[in-house]
Amino acid sequence: MNNRRIIFAALAASILIFALFAAYALWFPFALDYGEGPLADQARRIAAGELLYRPMWSQSPWVINNYPPLYPALTAALGRASGARFLFAGRLISIFSTVTSAFLAAAIARCAWDSRAAGRLAAALFLGNLFVVEWAIVARVDSLALALSLAALLILQTRARSWAWLAAAAACAVGAIFTRQTFALAMPLTGAVWLWHVDRKKSIAFVFSVGGACLALFLIFNHYSNSGFYFHTMLANVNHFQWLRVLEFGGRLVAISGLTLALALATRGLAAPTEFARRALPVYAAGALLTALTVGKVGSWHNYFLELVTAIVLFGASAARDDGRRPTRWLRPLLAAQAAWAALSTVGLMQWKLSVGWHERAGYAAIAAEVARAPGPVLADDAMTMLVAAGRPVLYQPFEYRQLQTAGLWDPAPIVQDVAAGRFALIVLRWPDAAKCRERWGPEILAAVKARYRESIRAGMLVSYVPD
Numbered sequence: 001m002n003n004r005r006i007i008f009a010a011l012a013a014s015i016l017i018f019a020l021f022a023a024y025a026l027w028f029p030f031a032l033d034y035g036e037g038p039l040a041d042q043a044r045r046i047a048a049g050e051l052l053y054r055p056m057w058s059q060s061p062w063v064i065n066n067y068p069p070l071y072p073a074l075t076a077a078l079g080r081a082s083g084a085r086f087l088f089a090g091r092l093i094s095i096f097s098t099v100t101s102a103f104l105a106a107a108i109a110r111c112a113w114d115s116r117a118a119g120r121l122a123a124a125l126f127l128g129n130l131f132v133v134e135w136a137i138v139a140r141v142d143s144l145a146l147a148l149s150l151a152a153l154l155i156l157q158t159r160a161r162s163w164a165w166l167a168a169a170a171a172c173a174v175g176a177i178f179t180r181q182t183f184a185l186a187m188p189l190t191g192a193v194w195l196w197h198v199d200r201k202k203s204i205a206f207v208f209s210v211g212g213a214c215l216a217l218f219l220i221f222n223h224y225s226n227s228g229f230y231f232h233t234m235l236a237n238v239n240h241f242q243w244l245r246v247l248e249f250g251g252r253l254v255a256i257s258g259l260t261l262a263l264a265l266a267t268r269g270l271a272a273p274t275e276f277a278r279r280a281l282p283v284y285a286a287g288a289l290l291t292a293l294t295v296g297k298v299g300s301w302h303n304y305f306l307e308l309v310t311a312i313v314l315f316g317a318s319a320a321r322d323d324g325r326r327p328t329r330w331l332r333p334l335l336a337a338q339a340a341w342a343a344l345s346t347v348g349l350m351q352w353k354l355s356v357g358w359h360e361r362a363g364y365a366a367i368a369a370e371v372a373r374a375p376g377p378v379l380a381d382d383a384m385t386m387l388v389a390a391g392r393p394v395l396y397q398p399f400e401y402r403q404l405q406t407a408g409l410w411d412p413a414p415i416v417q418d419v420a421a422g423r424f425a426l427i428v429l430r431w432p433d434a435a436k437c438r439e440r441w442g443p444e445i446l447a448a449v450k451a452r453y454r455e456s457i458r459a460g461m462l463v464s465y466v467p468d
Contacts, residue, residue, distance in 0.1 A: 010339030014128035025137035037384020041394040042072035053228035064400035068178040090139025097143040098136035104150035109317035117320035128342030148176035149187040186287030264315035285311035363459020376425030383428040419448040422467035
């Protein structure tokens with residue numbers, strides 16, 4: 001089997017695996033990730049015309065809007081236009097964004113390495129990567145931000161001399177940043193460096209347009225939220241940093257993408273055929289690496305590696321190109337191994353993650369019904385999506401406020417008193433005996449739950465409690 005057939009087989013396998021997990025996510029009506037609940041609630045509040053970035057965080061509802069408003073605004077618009085649940089609408093945006101990112105990565109790789117095969121390999125490596133699939137199927141901001149940043153990168157790669165397209169690239173870059181703040185480094189830095197090589201006036205214009213637009217939008221949002229935008233998106237995001245987490249998650253990246261890294265390193269001797277591959281892609285990789293280091297923040301996860309995974313994919317795609325000076329037959333084992341490993345790792349780990357929900361969906365439905373008919377306010381962590389589906393507001397985000405408590409910015413006494421008094425009609429916890437639950441809620445609140453509430457329904461990882 002030649003390299004072309006191996007690449008086609010890898011691409012077909014990646015597409016099939018991605019499609020299966022995407023279909024599952026759209027079918028499954030409950031949370032796949034803690035962060036889906038807060039974003040679905042933000043979409044609900046936008047649709048209801050409520051203020052998103054409240055300046056007062058010491059009063060109920062105790063909610064934090066960690067990200068700028070583009071993603072929840074799009075989720076709200078799609079949900080209202082289609083009548084779909086906000087969770088479904090958010091996942092649909094993420095899936096569509098990931099597919100778009102695969103096409104964009106393929107186009108960037110094809111142009112950078114002057115090879116159609118490189119483009120196909122980039123799409124296969126991207127869609128077959130566990131980190132990509134994991135975040136493509138959840139209602140989170142990351143996939144949309146990546147798609148917008150790659151759109152800007154492709155525009156600058158292919159239309160750098162056009163002022164109109166430069167404006168479009170700047171708009172995409174601003175959109176990415178106002179979807180997720182961490183996208184303010186890799187792509188804008190790459191664009192500035194690449195444009196400096198192409199046309200220095202355009203580089204300066206790009207930097208000032210992106211920076212100026214972001215500053216103007218920040219000042220507008222911050223003014224109308226009475227400084228709430230700054231608190232929610234910046235101050236509340238400064239969590240405790242642990243270098244051990246960087247090493248742990250970096251090890252996972254090497255385990256998942258190690259063969260792609262090997263492809264990139266093994267082919268570095270092949271001459272880069274374009275200036276973009278020589279000048280821009282290394283800058284993008286460096287910026288993505290710096291962004292990935294912020295995974296050391298408590299609460300961070302694999303989504304902090306999406307840009308770095310993309311950079312690895314873009315370099316690894318060069319393995320599909322033959323520069324005519326050296327044989328590439330030796331790449332076949334690496335290509336085949338990468339395709340097999342991508343499929344096995346993604347299927348194996350994602351199946352483990354989703355199997356609990358698959359087997360416990362009847363129990364989850366019972367808890368969701370309990371949430372819907374609760375005669376009073378409800379607290380939850382991973383089950384926050386159930387509150388939104390029932391038209392109930394999210395009143396408390398345990399992880400975010402636990403971090404504020406650790407930083408000395410919030411006192412949990414009011415909610416501890418409410419729990420101890422049994423003022424919540426229902427409380428739903430994820431694995432209440434696990435260390436992660438204790439980290440989220442804190443010992444004071446969990447002690448009050450144990451003293452005042454009794455277990456009602458246990459379904460998989462979720463347990464519901466009612467006042468005793």
